[in-house]
Amino acid sequence: MKLTYSSYSDYMKCPRLYHWKQIGKPEAVKISQYFTLYGSVVQKFFQYYVNKYVKEGIVLSREQIHKFLKLDWDMMLEDRYVVWNDPWCKESSEDIFNEAYNDILLNIDKFDFFKYSRSEVSYSIILKKSQDILSGRMDFLVNYPDRVEILDGKGTAKVETNVDFEQLYFYALLYYLRSRKLPDKLGFWFFKTQQINYIDFDMDTIVRFKDKLALVKNSIKNDKEWAPKVKLSKHCLWCPWKYECDAYLAKKETNRKKGKGITAPMVGKIVEFGG
Numbered sequence: 001m002k003l004t005y006s007s008y009s010d011y012m013k014c015p016r017l018y019h020w021k022q023i024g025k026p027e028a029v030k031i032s033q034y035f036t037l038y039g040s041v042v043q044k045f046f047q048y049y050v051n052k053y054v055k056e057g058i059v060l061s062r063e064q065i066h067k068f069l070k071l072d073w074d075m076m077l078e079d080r081y082v083v084w085n086d087p088w089c090k091e092s093s094e095d096i097f098n099e100a101y102n103d104i105l106l107n108i109d110k111f112d113f114f115k116y117s118r119s120e121v122s123y124s125i126i127l128k129k130s131q132d133i134l135s136g137r138m139d140f141l142v143n144y145p146d147r148v149e150i151l152d153g154k155g156t157a158k159v160e161t162n163v164d165f166e167q168l169y170f171y172a173l174l175y176y177l178r179s180r181k182l183p184d185k186l187g188f189w190f191f192k193t194q195q196i197n198y199i200d201f202d203m204d205t206i207v208r209f210k211d212k213l214a215l216v217k218n219s220i221k222n223d224k225e226w227a228p229k230v231k232l233s234k235h236c237l238w239c240p241w242k243y244e245c246d247a248y249l250a251k252k253e254t255n256r257k258k259g260k261g262i263t264a265p266m267v268g269k270i271v272e273f274g275g
């Protein structure tokens, strides 16, 4: 069995979501990826920025950064499904692109860890006893001369609320299983605010997380009948199978009868289309 952080996280959010994703249940609805655009394009830029340009000692001008970013952006918009006239889309494509470009420049000015970094570092570890595979890709592995840090890039402006510590525990565990030592620091790098928030952890934290992971792994493995439980939560809103899910539809119907869940009046400015 192969477990990535994203499959673990899916299972924790809702076992049925995990199951449907694993079997590739076809009747998924497309979920607009508006909120992921900024983070994805900034992350992609920094991936080749550290892995190629900084490694090779090439200093990019602002014009070059703009040009490369624009190419990435246009390519990404061709691939992604985005509903630009959703009421919560407050920024146009141009707004997001310009914000990403400016923030990249600010982050490059502010930080100096790039020369010690590698981006999108993949580890796949085969566990001795079970032969299961733990697999993950770290956004940034920073090998300073005197310490090692693992950083996860975040595109959100909500610095305090949108963080998932377990994601970093997962990477720390992978790092430990590979190197027999823990990284010195784990942190979230917030592109929009140009800050890195380090989290507290020690060996006990990682061991506790490892035990939890083992329980989840066993629970998935033992679910032979593939009749996973549902777990209704705010994550249902982004579930591609929500309109196939009887539990979600029943909850929606109950809310409707109670007069809840009625769409709020539209707010926000009109956005422009196109790249």
Ligand code: SF4
Binding pocket: 013, 014, 015, 016, 017, 230, 231, 232, 233, 235, 236, 239, 240, 241, 242, 245, 247, 248
């Ligand atoms: S809609 Fe919610 S409860 Fe139903 S499968 Fe998706 S995440 Fe699970």
